[in-house]
Amino acid sequence: MGAVTDDEVIRKRLLIDGDGAGDDRRINLLVKSFIKWCNSGSQEEGYSQYQRMLSTLSQCEFSMGKTLLVYDMNLREMENYEKIYKDIECSIAGAHEKIAECKKQILQAKRIRKNRQEYDALAKVIQHHPDRHETLKELEALGKELEHLSHIKESVEDKLELRRKQFHVLLSTIHELQQTLENDEKLSEVEEAQETSMEADPKP
Numbered sequence: 001m002g003a004v005t006d007d008e009v010i011r012k013r014l015l016i017d018g019d020g021a022g023d024d025r026r027i028n029l030l031v032k033s034f035i036k037w038c039n040s041g042s043q044e045e046g047y048s049q050y051q052r053m054l055s056t057l058s059q060c061e062f063s064m065g066k067t068l069l070v071y072d073m074n075l076r077e078m079e080n081y082e083k084i085y086k087d088i089e090c091s092i093a094g095a096h097e098k099i100a101e102c103k104k105q106i107l108q109a110k111r112i113r114k115n116r117q118e119y120d121a122l123a124k125v126i127q128h129h130p131d132r133h134e135t136l137k138e139l140e141a142l143g144k145e146l147e148h149l150s151h152i153k154e155s156v157e158d159k160l161e162l163r164r165k166q167f168h169v170l171l172s173t174i175h176e177l178q179q180t181l182e183n184d185e186k187l188s189e190v191e192e193a194q195e196t197s198m199e200a201d202p203k204p
Contacts, residue, residue, distance in 0.1 A: 030056040081181070088174055095170050102163045105156045112153045119146045 030053055037049035119142055 027060070030060070084177065084181070088177065091170060091174060095167055098163050098167055102160055102167075105160050105163075109153055109156045109160070112149050112156070116146060116149060116153075119149075 033049050033052045033056060037046055037053065040046035040049055123139060123142060123146075
């Protein structure tokens with residue numbers, strides 16, 4: 001896993017601190033402070049209620065700012081996940097193309113094997129007529145062709161093995177990426193549950 005980005009650090013802190021929950025309580029407190037300020041009997045009491053109202057307003061503004069930050073970070077996360085999903089889809093499409101190519105190579109290898117068996121059978125027939133000069137020349141040509149086809153077969157088999165290994169690595173990478181996304185989703189659910197639990201606890 002790579003290093004934790006600044007956005008992730010900020011997001012976790014905001015999730016721990018809260019994302020705007022409790023605003024209703026602050027607004028109610030602000031209204032009560034305003035009423036007390038209006039009904040204050042002395043200048044000192046009025047000033048005290050005025051300071052409380054300012055403090056409550058600051059808390060509301062701060063909470064709103066945190067909520068906007070969390071919203072912006074969620075948007076960036078969604079864009080990032082969309083890009084990851086598109087990359088996965090492209091990788092899967094590429095894997096399907098490689099599989100199709102491997103199937104073609106397998107068919108070619110089977111044809112080569114069949115041709116080799118036919119050439120072997122033909123060579124055995126030719127060996128029964130060693131006195132014919134022309135037959136020997138054809139046998140030599142067939143031997144060269146067989147050697148050439150054998151090289152082609154080995155090359156195709158090597159390429160096929162390489163494609164299988166590449167495809168295995170690709171599937172492993174996709175699996176790890178999906179696991180990472182699931183872990184991030186579970187972590188977000190746990191953090192939301194913790195946040196809900198903290199909000200539900202009565203405050204002193």
